[in-house]
Amino acid sequence: MCFRDQYTFQLFKSDEHIRVAPDILFGTEFPRVERKKKVLFSVVDLGNTMKFRDLSSCSADYDSWIVNAANCYANLGYDIQLCGFSTVEHDDVAVARISHLLAQESIQHDCLTYDNDTSRILSAIAESEVIVGTRFHASILGLAAGCKVLPIIYSDKTSHSLDDIGFASDIRLDLRNFKSDDISICRKVLARERMDIGEVKTQSQHHFIGLDCVLGVDR
Numbered sequence: 633m634c635f636r637d638q639y640t641f642q643l644f645k646s647d648e649h650i651r652v653a654p655d656i657l658f659g660t661e662f663p664r665v666e667r668k669k670k671v672l673f674s675v676v677d678l679g680n681t682m683k684f685r686d687l688s689s690c691s692a693d694y695d696s697w698i699v700n701a702a703n704c705y706a707n708l709g710y711d712i713q714l715c716g717f718s719t720v721e722h723d724d725v726a727v728a729r730i731s732h733l734l735a736q737e738s739i740q741h742d743c744l745t746y747d748n749d750t751s752r753i754l755s756a757i758a759e760s761e762v763i764v765g766t767r768f769h770a771s772i773l774g775l776a777a778g779c780k781v782l783p784i785i786y787s788d789k790t791s792h793s794l795d796d797i798g799f800a801s802d803i804r805l806d807l808r809n810f811k812s813d814d815i816s817i818c819r820k821v822l823a824r825e826r827m828d829i830g831e832v833k834t835q836s837q838h839h840f841i842g843l844d845c846v847l848g849v850d851r
Contacts, residue, residue: 634839637792651842655793657772657828658836662758663751670711672760673698674770675730676786677722687786693812695726697805699733701764702741704818711786712741717767721746738806740813760823775799775829782821797832800824 635653640651652667664703675698679691702712707827714731716723724745734741744756745758753774757763764782766789771783783799785791785806803821803838843849 634842636839637789638796639725639788646664652840654774654797654832656836656838656839657769659833659844661774662755662777663755665755665759667761668711668759669709670713670758670760671702671705671762671764672713672715672718672770672774673702673730674715674763674765674767675723676766677729678786680722683721684754686788687807694747694807695730695733695770696812697815698730698764698809699737699739700813701818702734703737703739704763704815706739706741708811708822710761712739713756713760713827714741714743714787714849715753715770716743716745718771723767759789774839775827776833778826780821780824780826782817797827797829799834800829 633649633655635644636655641650643686644650675693676684678694679688681688706712706768713735714727714734716727727743727745731741731743742777744752754777757770757773757779758777760774760777760779762782763770763779764784765771766784771781771790771795774781776823783790783794783804785804786808791792791804797840803824805817
């Protein structure tokens with residue numbers, strides 16, 4: 633078994649059959665597209681109590697923060713795109729709701745929801761300058777595509793993976809402790825250099841080394 637973060641690996645490291653490697657999506661190949669002055673927001677329906685439990689009480693504040701952040705980037709000349717990764721967990725509901733809020737504020741934007749066509753999502757990420765990612769894999773894919781990334785954290789799984797690769801702790805927004813009107817972090821992300829994850833990409837391909845040995849596959 634191969635875990636994707638050191639924290640979990642340390643809980644089981646005494647077992648010789650347990651390994652660790654960065655999330656496999658760090659090694660994703662992206663379509664060749666032109667980078668645009670665009671910010672992609674991966675949003676979730678924080679009001680989904682089955683998924684987010686106690687954090688659901690912050691749903692309205694979360695939506696408000698997204699609107700404030702989108703307005704900030706729009707005023708800086710960025711195109712805004714709302715993106716939903718999971719219809720099963722109602723990301724599409726969040727996209728529709730936040731889109732309505734943006735329209736009320738006259739903030740131009742477009743919307744994208746995953747419909748089993750991965751190429752559309754990957755192209756949208758690859759052409760973005762900034763990814764504001766609530767979904768764990770939105771942040772991972774953003775880094776893999778060479779974007780500047782502002783992770784919105786709702787559980788420790790994201791923090792652990794970001795810690796492992798040395799991602800800066802001061803450009804993360806934690807939903808367990810945030811203010812809906814504080815968007816100073818948005819400009820801070822723009823001021824940072826893109827993170828080089830070349831070695832992380834290589835290591836992410838090690839998840840199936842054990843299976844490769846069993847099957848006699850030489851990578």
